Amino acid sequence: MSQTPGTLLAALRAEPPLVQCITNYVAMNIAANVLLAAGASPAMVSDAEEAGEFARIAGALTVNIGTLSAPFVEGMHAAIDGAKQAGRPWVFDPVACQATTLRRRVSAELVARRPTIIRGNASEILSLAGESSQGQGVDGRDDVAVSEEAARRLARESGAVVAVTGPEDYVTDGTRSARIWGGSPWMPLNTALGCALTGLCGAYAAVAKDGFDAAVGALAHYAVAGTRAHEGAVGPGSFAPRFLDALHAIAPEELDKEHRLRGHEGAPA
Structure with missing residues (x-):
């Protein structure tokens, strides 16, 4: 039986997991604060x-x-080696993987190392799956719905759970799938919240029995926190502290009550 987002949040808080984050300079502070x-x-x-x-x-x-830099890439491969040796889950965030030759090469190398979860926007997922996208730099310009078939194929080929995030999130392992609603239009206007979500996926993966449940749990937590934080916020600046407060304040039973997802238990949604 699948573990609910609230069940996983309770496990996470009972024994807080140590999450190693190899992330970009822009995201380090917010990712640490989110976790x-x-x-x-x-x-x-x-x-x-x-x-x-x-x-x-x-x-x-x-x-x-x-x-990206050569030292970062070397550290990524060393860390993946260590995680695999210890049987630990790992999560890949292919930021702007479509933008340059270097990013395309490194992304292909990392996908070949079979991450537990791949989390990206629709443009990034389309690119990883070998399809064209409208992405420009780190900005995703494709709709999540357009990427769903590519996400299912990428999941089957890579062995990873693929989480496509946007106004409505989509998660698939190639067979199962789920859609998650919620959040706030202020979220894309806060730097590195997507990168920080990758860190939260890692935290949930550390306590979950299944990568699919982990991705759904992390995205549901983010969506509920974003919905709560939006109330009373007047813009991206006032939203940011409210979002961190909401992440912290949500109780496991509230997460299970307030999340909005469909297709978690069944065939592709």
Whole structure:
């Protein structure tokens, strides 16, 4: 039986997982704050000299290619080696993977290493699946609905759960699928909230028995927090602190009551 988002949140807070985040310079602070607010413990460890060793003690690893460099890539591969040796889940965020030759090459290398979860916007997922997209830089310009078939194919080919995020999120493992509603239009106007969501996927993966449940749980937590934070916010600036407060304040039973998702238990939604 699937684990509900609330069940996973309760497990996360009962024994806060250590989540190793190899993420970009823009996202480090907000990603750490999001994980702390949700109840997890973040560690921004990326240097190849220690990344593999650290991954063996972390509960999960997340890899984000937002600010690529050769040392970052070396650290990513070392950390993935360590996570795999320890049997830990890892999450891949293919930021702007369609933008340059380097990003396309590194993304293909990382997908081949079989992440537990791939989380990206629709443009990134289309690109990873070998299709054209309208993405420009880090901005996703394709609708989530357009990417759903590509996401299912990518999941089957990579072995990963694929989470496509946008105004309405879509999660699939190639067979099962779910859609999650919620959030706020202020979320895309706050830098690196998507990158921080990848970190939260890692936290949920650390306590879940199944990557599909982990992705659904993390996205549901984010969506409910975004919906709550939107109330009373007048713009992206006032939304940001309310969002962190909402992530922290949501109780497991409230998450199960307030989330809006469909298709979690059945065939593709």
